[in-house]
Amino acid sequence: MDNSLRRGSLEMIVAMLISGTIGWFVLVSGQPVLEVVFWRCLFGAGTLLLICAAMGFLKPGILTRATFLLALASGVAIVGNWVLLFASYSKASIAIGTAVYNVQPFMLVGLAAIFLGEKITVPKVTWLSLAFLGMLAIVSAHGSGQAGAGSYLLGIALALGAAFLYAVAALIVKRLSDTPPHLIALVQVITGVLLLAPWVGLGGLPGELPAQASLVTLGIVHTGLMYVLLYSAIQRLPTALTGALSFIYPVAAILVDWFAFGHRLTPLQWLGVAAILLAAAGMQQGWWFRPRVAAVKGQ
Numbered sequence: 029m030d031n032s033l034r035r036g037s038l039e040m041i042v043a044m045l046i047s048g049t050i051g052w053f054v055l056v057s058g059q060p061v062l063e064v065v066f067w068r069c070l071f072g073a074g075t076l077l078l079i080c081a082a083m084g085f086l087k088p089g090i091l092t093r094a095t096f097l098l099a100l101a102s103g104v105a106i107v108g109n110w111v112l113l114f115a116s117y118s119k120a121s122i123a124i125g126t127a128v129y130n131v132q133p134f135m136l137v138g139l140a141a142i143f144l145g146e147k148i149t150v151p152k153v154t155w156l157s158l159a160f161l162g163m164l165a166i167v168s169a170h171g172s173g174q175a176g177a178g179s180y181l182l183g184i185a186l187a188l189g190a191a192f193l194y195a196v197a198a199l200i201v202k203r204l205s206d207t208p209p210h211l212i213a214l215v216q217v218i219t220g221v222l223l224l225a226p227w228v229g230l231g232g233l234p235g236e237l238p239a240q241a242s243l244v245t246l247g248i249v250h251t252g253l254m255y256v257l258l259y260s261a262i263q264r265l266p267t268a269l270t271g272a273l274s275f276i277y278p279v280a281a282i283l284v285d286w287f288a289f290g291h292r293l294t295p296l297q298w299l300g301v302a303a304i305l306l307a308a309a310g311m312q313q314g315w316w317f318r319p320r321v322a323a324v325k326g327q
Contacts, residue, residue: 032264033264033265033269035264036260036261036263036264036265036269037261037265037273039257039258039264040257040258040261040262040265040269040273040274040276041273041276042257043257043258043261044273044274044275044276044277044280045276045280046249046250046254046257047250047254047277047280048126048276048278048279048280048281048283048284049250049280049281050246050281051114051117051122051125051284051285052122052284052285052288053242053245053246054114054117054242055117055118055289056238056239056242057234057238057242057246058234058236058239059234059243061111061114061115062111062228063228064114064243064246065107065111065114065220065224066224066225066228067233067244067246067247068110068217068220068246068250068251069107069217069218069220069224069247069251070221070247071246071247071248071251071252072213072217072247072248072250072251073214073217073218073221074247074252075247075248075252076210076214076217076251076252076255077214079252079256080208080210080211080214085210085211085214086211090207090208090211091207091211091215095204096215098200098201098203098204099204099207099211099215099216100215102197102201102204102212102215102216103215103217103218103219103220104219104223105193105196105197105200106193106194106197106216106219106220107216107219107223107224108189108190108193109190109191109193109194109197110190110220111190112186112187112189112193113125113129113187113190115183115186116129116183116184116186116190117183118183119179119180119182119183120179120180120182120183120184120187121183121285121289121291122281122282122284122289122291123281123285123286123291123293123301124166124180124183124184124187124297125183125187125190126187126277126278126281126285127282127300127301127304127305128163128184128187128188128191128304129190129191129194129278130191130278130304130305130308131159131163131188131191131304131308132191132192132194132195132198133195133308133311134152134155134156134159134307134308134311135191135194136195136199137156137311138195139195139196139199140199143199144199144202151311151314151315151316152311155307155308155310155311156307158306159304159307159308161300161303162299162301162302162304162307163184163300164300165296165297165300165303166184166296166297166300167181167184168296197216209255209259210255210256210259213251217251261273268312268313268314271309271312271313272309272312272313274312275305275308278301279305282301
């Protein structure tokens, strides 16, 4: 393994481990979801502003009017995605919310088929069906060791909504392939600050030190630092390896939920989680059954 590949793999692993702890910091903050997302955007914006300035991305002309509007639209979707995903944690648990959230690649496939004319192949339909069966397994185990059935199902619905908004944002970002991703992220978090400021109290940060530390960490580490590591890794790694390492995120989130909050999944829920992750991996990696090549005549 060459140095670039080794560095990219390490950056991707660290980025996914950081992502896996987001739910813990959200719940430990003890703040309303809108305030958590607002402070994440605010501290993230400050961090990304410094990063973009250092990388020379704040020069005039990098963002055209069209690309700025697209980045703005993706920011609305990303902020909505964070709000719904964070809200799902207290309803269904971090583990279940994260597992359900991982159906977003299939939503992206559907949106790409509708708006970009991409074909939905038999392998994609098969993996989608497996993910749907995994979803049914998770839903059928409602309330087992977590909240009541109504709250649990609401948590799943929130995670599905978050996955849909992420797919919308990803579809928009596809149109911004020539724009520095750090700059797109900066526009997204600034959009979040502007959108959520009217809904957040003017009292400033919460007085409790753990809450303050959690919110600052979500902005600086889970937004600024994580974006830098993630985008650097994506530039260095082949797509297949990037997709494979991305599954560290849900595994880490499930383990964090288990150790920090004692949320243990039932066997049926584990089966559902495994089905969703296997389906997402299969589609991202292009796994499929291929017929054996017939033997050459005469051999």
